[in-house]
Amino acid sequence: MGSFPKDEKKVGTGVVGAPECGDVMKLQIKVEGGRIVDAKFKTFGCGSAIASSSLATEWMKGKTLDEAEKIKNTEIVQELSLPPVKIHCSVLAEDAIKAAIADYRKKGE
Amino acid sequence: MKVPVYMDNHATTPVDPRVLDAMLPFFTEKFGNAASRNHSFGWEAEKAVDDARRQIAALIHADPKEIIFTSGATESDNLALKGLVEMYREKGDHIITSVTEHRAVLDTAKRLEKQGVKVTYLPVDKDGIVNPDDINKAITEKTILISVMMANNEIGTVNPIAEIGRLAKSRGVIFHCDATQGVGKIPVDVEAMGIDLMSFSGHKIYGPKGIGALYVRRKNPRVRLAPMIDGGGHERGMRSGTLPVPLIVGFGKACEICMQVMPEESKRMIDLRERLKEGILQKLDEVYLNGHPTKRLPNNLNLSFAYVEGESVLMGLKEIAVSSGSACTSATLEPSYVIRALGVGSDLAHSSIRFGLGRFNTEEEVDYVIKRVVETIQKLREMSPLYEMAKEGIDLKTVQWARD
Numbered sequence: 228m229g230s231f232p233k234d235e236k237k238v239g240t241g242v243v244g245a246p247e248c249g250d251v252m253k254l255q256i257k258v259e260g261g262r263i264v265d266a267k268f269k270t271f272g273c274g275s276a277i278a279s280s281s282l283a284t285e286w287m288k289g290k291t292l293d294e295a296e297k298i299k300n301t302e303i304v305q306e307l308s309l310p311p312v313k314i315h316c317s318v319l320a321e322d323a324i325k326a327a328i329a330d331y332r333k334k335g336e
Numbered sequence: 337m338k339v340p341v342y343m344d345n346h347a348t349t350p351v352d353p354r355v356l357d358a359m360l361p362f363f364t365e366k367f368g369n370a371a372s373r374n375h376s377f378g379w380e381a382e383k384a385v386d387d388a389r390r391q392i393a394a395l396i397h398a399d400p401k402e403i404i405f406t407s408g409a410t411e412s413d414n415l416a417l418k419g420l421v422e423m424y425r426e427k428g429d430h431i432i433t434s435v436t437e438h439r440a441v442l443d444t445a446k447r448l449e450k451q452g453v454k455v456t457y458l459p460v461d462k463d464g465i466v467n468p469d470d471i472n473k474a475i476t477e478k479t480i481l482i483s484v485m486m487a488n489n490e491i492g493t494v495n496p497i498a499e500i501g502r503l504a505k506s507r508g509v510i511f512h513c514d515a516t517q518g519v520g521k522i523p524v525d526v527e528a529m530g531i532d533l534m535s536f537s538g539h540k541i542y543g544p545k546g547i548g549a550l551y552v553r554r555k556n557p558r559v560r561l562a563p564m565i566d567g568g569g570h571e572r573g574m575r576s577g578t579l580p581v582p583l584i585v586g587f588g589k590a591c592e593i594c595m596q597v598m599p600e601e602s603k604r605m606i607d608l609r610e611r612l613k614e615g616i617l618q619k620l621d622e623v624y625l626n627g628h629p630t631k632r633l634p635n636n637l638n639l640s641f642a643y644v645e646g647e648s649v650l651m652g653l654k655e656i657a658v659s660s661g662s663a664c665t666s667a668t669l670e671p672s673y674v675i676r677a678l679g680v681g682s683d684l685a686h687s688s689i690r691f692g693l694g695r696f697n698t699e700e701e702v703d704y705v706i707k708r709v710v711e712t713i714q715k716l717r718e719m720s721p722l723y724e725m726a727k728e729g730i731d732l733k734t735v736q737w738a739r740d
Contacts, residue, residue: 228719245737246683246722249645249662249671253721269721273647273662277719 228281229267231255239331243322246271250316252280254323256287256295258331263287263295268323275313279303279320292328339655341701345540345635345694346489346517347659351586352542352695358589359544362582370579371570381581388588395591396515396534397525398551404571405579408548409516411564412535413440413483415550415575416512419561420481420533421448424510428478430454432509434466435677436493437485440535441514445483454478462678463628464493468500475507482511486518490661490674490690491627492636494522501530510559516540516548520594521602521633526551532559538583542695543590547583550575601695605634608693608702613637615706620713626675626688635693640675640684643723644716649689652712656705661688683722683732 230253233240237258244251250272257265266284270277282303287295300317303309309317342350362384370385372378389400406412421431433445435457445455456474460466466484475482482504487494497513504511512533518524519534520541526534537548552574553559567576594601617623622642638661641649646662661672662685671685680688691705717723722732 230724242721246686246732247681249682249686251721251737253724269719269724271643271720271722272645274651276645277648 228269230269231257231265231267236334237331239327239329239334241323241326241328241330243326244272244319249273250276250319252276252319252323254280254283254320254327256327256331258292262291263289266327272316272319273313275307275309275316276319278307279309279316280323282306283320283324287324292331295324296328298324337698337700337704340657341655341697341705342657342694343697343701343705344657344659344690344692345697346492346690346692348539348545349542349694350696351539351544352590352593354593355543355586355589359582359586362585366581368581370581371568381579384581384585385579388584391588391592391595392549395524395595396519396536396551397527399554401572402526402551402554404550404552404574405584406548406550406575407546408539409438409514409535409537410440410548412537412548412550413438413512413514414444415561415564416533416535417441417444417448417481417483418564419574420510420512420559421451421453422562423560424480428476428480430456430476430478431481431483432456432458432471432474432479433483434458434460434485436460436464436466436488436491436674437483438489438514438516441483441485460493460677463631464488464491464626464674464678465628465631466495466500468496468503471500472503472507475509479507479509482509484511484513486513486515486524487522487633487636488627488674489517490672490688491638491678492517492633493627494518494631494633497531498529504532505530510557517633517636520591520598521605521635523598526553532557533561538587538590541590541594544583544586547580547587549587597695602634605693608697608699609635609637609691611699612691612693612702612706613639615703616709619706619710623713624680624684626678626680637691637693638675639689639691640680640687641689641713642684642687643720643726644713645686646688648716649687649709649712652716653708656708658692658705659690661690662686 266287268280300321303317368377368381370381393400519536532553534551539545626638646660675685
């Protein structure tokens with residue numbers, strides 16, 4: 228949990244969701260040598276949304292960008308035993324992972 | 337102080353020990369059927385029911401004959417709306433209600449709509465109050481019923497019932513009031529308030545679950561209802577079924593106690609509620625009150641905590657029983673329709689928490705709840721990207737959110 232300075236070149240930030248939907252996730256990665264060395268999240272949402280984003284940051288640490296991009300929402304559902312009504316939380320987490328990676332890549336261009 | 341602390345007294349209340357004491361003999365040695373007219377077991381049960389009917393009628397200033405026992409307020413609402421429509425259908429096919437009614441009224445109205453009844457759902461103002469002028473304008477020649485709740489179960493707002501009652505009388509329309517949250521908490525007088533039909537229940541007032549009543553006016557006007565349950569013709573033919581004597585005795589006792597303690601108890605509830613509100617507002621910014629500041633139930637506090645989501649608050653407050661208008665606590669994934677009806681943005685609707693104080697709450701519990709709420713909200717705001725953005729000076733309303 229927490230934040231990195233989002234202007235830093237080695238930081239990628241993804242913000243997904245909307246307040247009126249009851250979920251907003253901000254996921255940040257710090258990349259060194261093509262590998263995610265650290266990840267942080269901030270989440271507005273229910274317990275499952277917070278847990279999904281927290282798990283996403285844990286899983287991303289140590290992975291390359293390509294590896295992290297392959298994390299699937301279904302894996303999050305399985306790991307956290309999310310009930311059907313909470314599946315959208317895992318989808319949001321997957322979106323946040325992709326958004327953070329995309330942001331990092333865009334900075335590098 | 338015992339944990340968990342129960343502060344969800346709009347959902348239900350514990351049975352008062354005095355109520356339980358009154359009920360117990362009627363499960364065992366006094367088990368008779370109140371409809372058995374030919375032996376002492378029946379007479380004993382019938383007398384107990386009569387006594388309870390008097391206690392209940394006294395609390396709402398009705399005649400005991402006007403009390404129809406049901407299984408609870410949901411059944412009372414169903415009987416009032418469906419029973420009345422069936423009986424008065426030839427006179428008209430239009431009913432008027434409000435958008436913040438309990439689901440027992442709204443879903444019943446929706447079913448009636450499927451049967452061709454026309455329903456007007458009136459909006460409420462930002463505090464949750466129904467405007468009697470809106471009702472007046474909505475009445476047509478075909479209007480047979482106005483159904484407006486006394487006090488809202490989520491935000492505690494109390495409607496101008498006497499004014500609506502006068503209006504209904506002057507326009508010759510029958511007035512049903514769902515008073516489930518009001519009876520026993522605030523003074524109720526069906527005569528002074530011009531109420532023709534009124535739903536309420538036992539378990540919201542420290543009585544047992546499974547028993548409720550529908551007040552049905554007998555004169556000026558005499559209201560007739562088609563029964564929903566046919567059978568032995570109990571309850572003036574409006575609700576058949578053997579009377580649950582122990583529950584009725586408990587309901588009666590609960591009403592008697594409410595009548596005795598109401599002046600003192602409502603003052604104590606207001607003191608506890610204000611202590612809770614002030615305690616939280618002193619330590620946290622961007623907390624908003626839902627519902628009317630003064631025209632509200634003594635025991636209700638409903639707050640929205642900006643930048644945090646209600647279900648995560650409930651999870652953080654594991655050792656405190658409160659409820660939330662958050663989507664995540666409902667099956668529908670929609671935030672509370674009551675809070676939305678106030679014109680509150682859905683972000684704040686997702687953030688609402690209802691505190692329902694009750695007879696058995698103490699100052700110590702209130703102070704504990706203040707402390708735990710403040711800790712939890714602070715922690716969740718630390719975790720909230722919205723709070724961070726707001727502190728950076730970003731206007732959240734101008735943000736282009738990525739939606740699915």
